[in-house]
Amino acid sequence: MSPSSESMNRKLHVAMFPWLAYGHMIPFLHLSNELAKRGHKVSVLLPKNATLKLANLNLHPHLITFHALTLPPVEGAPPGAETSSDSKDSLALARALDGTRDQVKAILVAAGDKPDFIFFDFAYWIPEVASEIGCKSVYFKVIGPTISALGLVVLAGSGKTLTASDLTEPPPEYPSSKVVLREHEARQVAQFANIPGNQMTTLFERGFAGMRTCDALAMRTCKEIEGQFCDYIASHFGRRPMLYTGLILPEIQEDPLDPAISNFLEKSRPNSVVFCAFGNERHMEKDQFQELLLGFEKTGLPFLLALRAPKGANSIDEALPEGFQERVKDRGMVRDWVPQTQVLAHKSIGCFVNHCGYGSMWEALLSHCQLVFVPNIIDQTLNTRLMADELGVAVEVEKGENGWISKENLCRAVRSVMDEDSQIGCLVRENHKKWRQVLTRPGFMTDYVESFIEDLHGLLV
CATH class of the missing domain: 3.40.50.2000 (Glycogen Phosphorylase B;)
Structure with a gap:
């Protein structure tokens, strides 16, 4: 069902909860700015220090609110570690992320204006929280669909030993014979993937767990370049709605060069x-x-x-x-x-x-x-x-x-x-x-954002 003109005019409230890495947080904030530029309210949940470091990226502070999270201490992460810049142990950071679940729910409920959507990536439990407070969950992929497409190949042989040929010669439905690993690269990845509890496979599993239970998938890309990879991913997750944000890049700063x-x-x-x-x-x-x-x-x-x-x-x-x-x-x-x-x-x-x-x-x-x-x-x-x-x-x-x-x-x-x-x-x-x-066609980037917002309204119908 298409959203009515009345519902399309309603301003949304979107919560953002990215993975604990600046390469994830920053694209979430760029999307927040695009939404706020069009009058939508955004609540961004970040670790305490990250709220300070990224405050300059909030271009619409009257509509974008930062909420600081306190990460619990976990084994494997240095004291006070909040992001991947502070700790190279992604699994320890993932445990710290999981330890914020009650905080996240409390912040969203205490706002008095519950969000329409919660955007997330590695916090696979967000769809459950969203359901508990009565809103929709959107898995937001910020680093490109090609790695998720390969991740599906990595996890496809669950229970068996992954081989280099699994990665150099992926299944027929894999969208490209060119976007693959070379033999020596595939051997290294397969060797690492076969180690029980390795970081790469565990993060793939976390992401896919959220993708299996969310209400919609959103990709920071455009169909013209990576649509075939997005279609491949969607086919593995119950044909969930696939939304495209476009590139969501910041404007070039006009500050003079050194x-x-x-x-x-x-x-x-x-x-x-x-x-x-x-x-x-x-x-x-x-x-x-x-x-x-x-x-x-x-x-x-x-x-x-x-x-x-x-x-x-x-x-x-x-x-x-x-x-x-x-x-x-x-x-x-x-x-x-x-x-x-x-x-x-x-x-x-x-x-x-x-x-x-x-x-x-x-x-x-x-x-x-x-x-x-x-x-x-x-x-x-x-x-x-x-x-x-x-x-x-x-x-x-x-x-x-x-x-x-x-x-x-x-x-x-x-x-x-x-x-x-x-x-x-x-x-x-x-x-x-x-x-x-x-x-760079006139209106190309803007059209993507406008269509994306229209798709969000459609999910609420």
Whole structure:
């Protein structure tokens, strides 16, 4: 039944309860801002410290209210740990998350204005809480459907030993023969997945438990790019309604760049600079860090690198290869952090080398740059295969079986897209242009949000 015009005009109250990682909390807040921009009320439940760190992302404080949660101490997590930044033990954090169930229910009931919906991801018990207080539950997937599609393959053989071929040759109904793992990657994942109680499988199980009992599934993506993976997921969960939010990306900030970075970019020719950013989570060994820098030097192109200082080093400067600073002089700049979206928008950037995390994947696709990806973990690897092999908009840097990235392979990948007479460069540029035109069509993003809100109203009919 379609919602009436009267019901469509009613403002919603939505509660948000994301997993305890900033890569999950931030997309939940971006969606909160989109809802509040259209007059809907949002209650966001976050750990205490996260409410302070993320307060600047609340663009509509008159409609978005933060509610602070106190996480109970659990074995395996450091005292005071609240997010994945504080503890690498995801299972310990999951136990702490479960320990907030009574708090979550009390906050939502005490509000006096019970929500229409509770959005969640790894808190698989939220559908029960929603039912108890009389509202709907929505599983909100923020890091892409490809990893969930592979997770279904991982868990499909429950009770038997997972093999590498299960992952390199998934079942016929799996939506893509290209968005899969290589043999050596599949062996590593299978080996880890067969360890009882491992973090990866346990988190898959938690997510799928919530997806089996929620009222609807919501994906932070668009049908044009990942619809086939969303359909595959929906087919495993009772054909629950599948809602699409669109990309839900923040607007580019207008703050001026650091003068040193700005001067470096302004003196460079348009589309000439190679920009590399791997995010704060990637903490490399010193030898790999130096090998990458030598690879960028080897390209002969100007470059701006945003890399975390390697393990055992107190700063970027002390970890640079011998003589590197003198050799690259004014041609290269290495920082531990730069404002990625602002740099990508600069006219001098011609190539973006990235880990292909989900947010960066979309930022890359919306940019005008040539794209080179160096994934680090499983979801980034699948994102990369989607971009490079399925859509043909990027090149993936070849790794050794041990994950080593050689300076030769990095240089080869960058030059393959940056050399003017490169056939690969021309092909990915044309494919990228085609998809960017789709995603930047006037009204494209807004239409997704409006349709999403209409779908939410439809669930209340």
